[in-house]
Amino acid sequence: MPLLQVQSLTTYYRTSRGYVRAAENVSFEVERGEAIGLAGESGCGKTTVALSILRILPSNGEIIRGKVLFHDKDILKMKESEFREKIRWKGISIVFQGAMNALNPVYTIKDQITEAILTHEKNTDKKEAEERATKLFELVGIDPSRINNYPHEFSGGMRQRALIAMALACNPEVLIADEPGTALDVIIAAQVFGLLKNLKRTLKLAMLLITHDLSIIAETCEKSVIMYAGRVVEFADVRTIFKKPLHPYTQGLIEAFPSVRAKTRQKIASIPGSPPNLLNPPKGCRFHPRCKYAMDICKKEEPPLLEVEQNHYVACHLLSKK
Amino acid sequence: MENVIEVINLRKWFPIKLGFFETIFTKKSLFVRAVDGISFNIKPKEIFGLVGESGSGKTTTGRLILRLIDPTSGKILFKGKEITNLPDKEMRKFRSKMQIVFQDPYESLNPRMTIADIVSEPLKLLKEHKSESEVEKRVYNILEDVQLTPPEEFLFRYPHELSGGQRQRVAIARAFILNPEFVVADEPVSMLDVSIRAEILDLMLNLRDKYGTTFLYITHDLAIARHICDRIAVMYLGKLMEIGLVDEVTLDPLHPYTQALIKAVPVPDPDSPRTEVVIKGEIPSPVNIPSGCRFHTRCPSAMEICKEKEPELVEIKKGRWVACHLYTK
Numbered sequence: 001m002p003l004l005q006v007q008s009l010t011t012y013y014r015t016s017r018g019y020v021r022a023a024e025n026v027s028f029e030v031e032r033g034e035a036i037g038l039a040g041e042s043g044c045g046k047t048t049v050a051l052s053i054l055r056i057l058p059s060n061g062e063i064i065r066g067k068v069l070f071h072d073k074d075i076l077k078m079k080e081s082e083f084r085e086k087i088r089w090k091g092i093s094i095v096f097q098g099a100m101n102a103l104n105p106v107y108t109i110k111d112q113i114t115e116a117i118l119t120h121e122k123n124t125d126k127k128e129a130e131e132r133a134t135k136l137f138e139l140v141g142i143d144p145s146r147i148n149n150y151p152h153e154f155s156g157g158m159r160q161r162a163l164i165a166m167a168l169a170c171n172p173e174v175l176i177a178d179e180p181g182t183a184l185d186v187i188i189a190a191q192v193f194g195l196l197k198n199l200k201r202t203l204k205l206a207m208l209l210i211t212h213d214l215s216i217i218a219e220t221c222e223k224s225v226i227m228y229a230g231r232v233v234e235f236a237d238v239r240t241i242f243k244k245p246l247h248p249y250t251q252g253l254i255e256a257f258p259s260v261r262a263k264t265r266q267k268i269a270s271i272p273g274s275p276p277n278l279l280n281p282p283k284g285c286r287f288h289p290r291c292k293y294a295m296d297i298c299k300k301e302e303p304p305l306l307e308v309e310q311n312h313y314v315a316c317h318l319l320s321k322k
Numbered sequence: 323m324e325n326v327i328e329v330i331n332l333r334k335w336f337p338i339k340l341g342f343f344e345t346i347f348t349k350k351s352l353f354v355r356a357v358d359g360i361s362f363n364i365k366p367k368e369i370f371g372l373v374g375e376s377g378s379g380k381t382t383t384g385r386l387i388l389r390l391i392d393p394t395s396g397k398i399l400f401k402g403k404e405i406t407n408l409p410d411k412e413m414r415k416f417r418s419k420m421q422i423v424f425q426d427p428y429e430s431l432n433p434r435m436t437i438a439d440i441v442s443e444p445l446k447l448l449k450e451h452k453s454e455s456e457v458e459k460r461v462y463n464i465l466e467d468v469q470l471t472p473p474e475e476f477l478f479r480y481p482h483e484l485s486g487g488q489r490q491r492v493a494i495a496r497a498f499i500l501n502p503e504f505v506v507a508d509e510p511v512s513m514l515d516v517s518i519r520a521e522i523l524d525l526m527l528n529l530r531d532k533y534g535t536t537f538l539y540i541t542h543d544l545a546i547a548r549h550i551c552d553r554i555a556v557m558y559l560g561k562l563m564e565i566g567l568v569d570e571v572t573l574d575p576l577h578p579y580t581q582a583l584i585k586a587v588p589v590p591d592p593d594s595p596r597t598e599v600v601i602k603g604e605i606p607s608p609v610n611i612p613s614g615c616r617f618h619t620r621c622p623s624a625m626e627i628c629k630e631k632e633p634e635l636v637e638i639k640k641g642r643w644v645a646c647h648l649y650t651k
Contacts, residue, residue: 041515041516041517042515155604156604157604158604185375185376185542185604185605186375186542186544186583186586186587187375187582187583187586187601187604188604189586190585190586190587190588193588194598212515212516213516213588214516214590215545215587215588215589215590216588218588218589218590218591218592218594219588219589219592219596238592239592239593242590242591242592243592243593252517253516253517254590256516256517256519256520257516257545257590258545258546258548258549259545259548259589259590259591259594260544260545260548260572260584260587260589261572261573261584261589261594262548263573265548265549265569266549267520267549268519268520268523268524268546268549269520270517270518270519270520270521270524271517271518272521274485274486274487274515274517274518275515275517
């Protein structure tokens, strides 16, 4: 039984001009010790999925339908107090995007980590929490003597490590990492991804890695979910996604990524057009205005996410006809 | 053929403003050594890539060459003529030949101007036109060149009505309307979505072929540099570490820093061998630059000499320059 199952999750944002349909019918699952990469362009609903799982959507966000099963229990139905006590941070935690802004500048890092521990584990005393914070620093590779520093005394890479330490404060089983590498330099980003990979292995974490960069998914994850305009278009293990992508969007996205180590120069391909406005997404398949294989049916009917081969799910009419 | 751009020992040190007491008690003044003595040249019709981490001085270099900021020392030559100390008035003559495309198309276009006004502004400012109808014609043509077609549909729209990719096309049109010989492209695709990056890169390649423009392409993304540039220079803390043909530098990097940088770039292929990052730590502050080779604090092959003597950038084979003591013995 997978540790975390997301089933037909649909989240909308209310705005004065109507609903922004940020995520629709999103389904995937994560096992223990496995990393799943959630990929797509900006505005495709990746972060919305993460915020919905943790139930920390902004006030105009609304989960319309769907289930999130954690240990086979629907955590969207839980009372907020129960959710906070049992799931958030202890079961599922998140490393937020933008290490530069996610830490509070007027508290020391130690205060911020111990605050997380004391909030979620009521019967821990302060001294024990501080000891745990020190151990967490060692775990993420920062010198524990720096624990009394303020965030501005840390470099970008160290802040990102501190955020990871904070996310691990209550020994979660699922770790969501939202674009942990953006805003970091290549070498520092590579160090951070190396750390996440090690932590996943040693702590047997289930990881959900949100990124727009497919190369990072190729390096760090076992499986990948590709999203487009709020929908899952393809879900499979990483090798299948890269070697045998079936959805035209996945194919286009992979061709758009140049490799620095390619023997000859490739031409980088692009997908014509730009992603749709989710206030008023296209009818039928949301990708059809940019798809070179678009047929009549694509404009009318939305393709279901089908298992075309074992553990390879694709939402495309090209494949559902067979 | 003569070089379009030649940079000789260029330096830009930004003074740090100190408080009242610090000024009294600190004997020497402090500087951010953003660009600290670099030399290179760019050949006609070449796309020359300047690659490095943030804070390495890439953008400062681009702005120095265009004289948007004044250098502390060194020389800049445009087609053999020194422009380092030209007064503003004379520099204006060169402005039409040297242009820039900025990183963020959401910030570099004035939201209150229509596309027609934005694109025609350089022409009007430099008075390079004879009549209003010529302006209209040139704006129309350049919008076609950047594939904002049909141009009439875009002329009277405002930037907020366009997507990120379209905005960057407007910025490119604005740079190209004067028919420049040299364009600095400062991370022109880093703010754009992956699926539209290639279009913008292709557009620049097409414009280069059509007008024979020379580019300085500034980027932190080696994978993109690999696919658009002809030659690249790798910059670290204000100095050049390596220069060479893009294929040679990316497939066979010589400087330990270049090697680390290339190893750290993720490859979009799950079967490609994984390499551990050997470089520890982060880029030091450009205020306190390490002695000797500025990379020695992070270098896996640092020797004694690296702490004391700064290596020169030397040509170790034709067209391949490296600044490292490993190659000078």
